[in-house]
Amino acid sequence: MTRTVYVNGEYLPETEAKVSIFDRGFLMADGVYEVTSVLDGKLIDFDGHLARLERSLTELDMDKPDQFDDLLEIHRELVRLNGIEEGMIYLQVTRGAPGDRDFAFPDAETTRPTLVLFTQNKPGLADSPAAKTGIKVISIDDIRWGRRDIKTVQLLYPSMGKMMAKKAGCDDAWMVEDGFVTEGTSNNAYIVKGGKIITRQLSNDILHGITRAAVLRFAREAQMEVEERPFTIEEAQGADEAFITSASTFVFPVIEIDGAKLGEGTPGPAAKRLREIYLDESRKAAI
Template sequence: MGRIAYVNGRYGPHSEACVHIEDRGYQLADAVYEVWSVFGGKLADAEGHFARLKRSLGELRIPEPMSREALTIVLREVLRRNRVREGLIYLQISRGVAPRDHAFPEGFVRPAVVITAKALDRAASEAKAALGISVITTPENRWGRCDIKTVGLLPNVLARQTAREQGAGEALFVDEMGLITEGASANAWILDPDGVLRTRDTQANILRGVTRSTLLDVIGEAGLKVEERPFTPKEMAQAKEAFITGAGSLVLPVVKIDGQPIGDGTAGPVARRLRSLYIERAKQTAI
């Protein structure tokens, strides 16, 4: 059976799914999105993703297209129709279809909703995590509202492509003060020489990562010391360990930055432990 997509109230073949040419998400990036990890056919970190979705829609003044209860039913149905037990589910909501104009359309416009799902090979993901990834740094050049999860991701796309061309798994943005903000699609962390876990605070221009938030709870329960405090690329290079977090990467060890090994150049024990603890929590709380 081929993949199934949900588009504006209808389920249909993924290969035939489409939106109107004047959908504002397509033409103006006037849209938001969320991505849930899926464990055992259930949505991980559901509460955090629904809350962030609501906030993003509110910041862009896009009406909620349906209740949370209805949206949950549709998300689960997309998973069921695609037979996805382990993977990711993607939701995008745009302001809708209207004649192209930069200002909001006048009158009510129904938001457009797209949902897709794909399966992941968890064994392959674990093998990747066991080895760790390398990262590169790139100057921060994104807009000033990265706290809103919009589909306007061109700087992220270019940064990730540069990382791929250099054989790296992620690109980390560095601001004008020389501090790492976050990755192209993940939050960044280090275990500093004093044994303190550090990640940038969300008062800065970064996305309020849902995986990041859950991991902070996991870290607290594990009795580890953590500080929401920024760090430089040099500090990451000199750290005991480093890792990134996100719905797709979960907790993924970083072993090299800009060609320099971090720690002993292997996936560190703290990062590996936190990955295991996070996955255990995600499975237990998925809905």
Template sequence: MERTVYLNGEYLLESQASVSIFDRGFLFADAVYEVTAVLQGKLIDNAGHFRRLERSCRELNLTLPVTYQELTAIQHELIAKNGLQEGGIYLQLTRGNEGDRDFSYSEGVAPTLMLFTQARNLVNNPKVQQGIKVISYDDMRWRRRDIKTTSLLPACMAKHAAHAANADDVWLIEDGYVTEGGSSNAYIVTQEGNIVTRPLSNDILHGITRASLITLADELGVTVEERYFTIDEAYAAKEAFISSATTFVWPVVAIDDKPIGDGKPGHIALALRDIYIRTAQAMAE
């Protein structure tokens, strides 16, 4: 069954939706995106994702053609038209089509906005109980990783390398320190039971789930240290995990084939995942 997608004000079957070859998102990755989780047909952390979308647009001087209320209505319409109960909604906004290819861009060009749904198993994903394995990989990305752009080739190459090494994902390394996962924020738990994650800067994405987890960790009585950490410190950690919009929290059980802790999903990671899902569902739109 074909999905119904949204493109520039219209709801279309996916086979009927098309974008110009001159769209700057296609030619230059001159575009930003967001992914919002859906549980029980409702949007998770949607306000946070919209605020980050607004910030990305400001940083790149992109025109955001919809308000929060208008976007939420579009998302709910897609959920209804596709019967989506669990998964995510992908949004992409490009600078639009100027009719030819030119590195420079003009003001006032109509942007391209598209959204589509993806059905996924979020709550009972087997990765939660099994944990995931990651490898360390050099961070080759540009210096504005805080902007959620569609320029994702380095992440694609890194994830391909992980799969070739029989791992699930990567932890990216820059100047000897872990930045983040291939499409997630990265965390370790020290032997003392403290969570460590890299502080916000232009070097990492400002994760919406990350922000919620830091608040929820306090409710669990767990201290969060926002600081740099090395891959060697990660090898010696009691636990490790990642977070993102559609993984919520996934435990990391091995890094570079070295087991983390006892090689099983950690208690703090699973507790954080549980409280995040319960809290997010209670506040879902």
């Protein structure tokens, strides 16, 4: 089935969608993006993703796309047109396509941002086998640029990290800087020790995860203790359990880190419970 996508004000078959070869997203990775999950045909945490998109644009001194105020309607229309019950919507904004390649930002009066959205149909997203079995991660050096709090399209190193994990027979990689875990290649990282959930505090060093914010809020409401601070791989290997969060995985247990099994080598109770709470509460609040 050919998907319907959205490009700069038009709904088009994916085979007809085009972006200029001079677009700065293509030439300079000068763009930002968001991923919103769809469950039961409704959008999860949409307001949070929209707020983070606006922040990313502001941090890069990039204008909002002309259709910014219509993004909810556009998301819902793509869900309808593509018949998405469970899946994701990817949104990407770039600084646009000036007349030619140049390091200097183009004049905002003459070059408008490029806006692209597309869907991915993912039946069974909420019932992923990995959520039941857990995932294995390796550690790698974090050599990304310093503004990881901005959700840019600069995803080459995270992609390389996932390939490193795949070659090692694992599922993902946790990145380490100055001896401490920052985050996963496309997710926030957590450990659980003595009933306490530990995750790195917000800063420019990690993405301010929308799912992270929701999960920590639900954890506190469930009377779980949360501590936001850095932790090492060694501390993680000695933890009772670990997990990751993201818009596409929700909550996934981690059962092995650099070859060391956590606990019984099976998903722990905190991760299981938080996934249940997150899915239940998110479905209630979906729009």
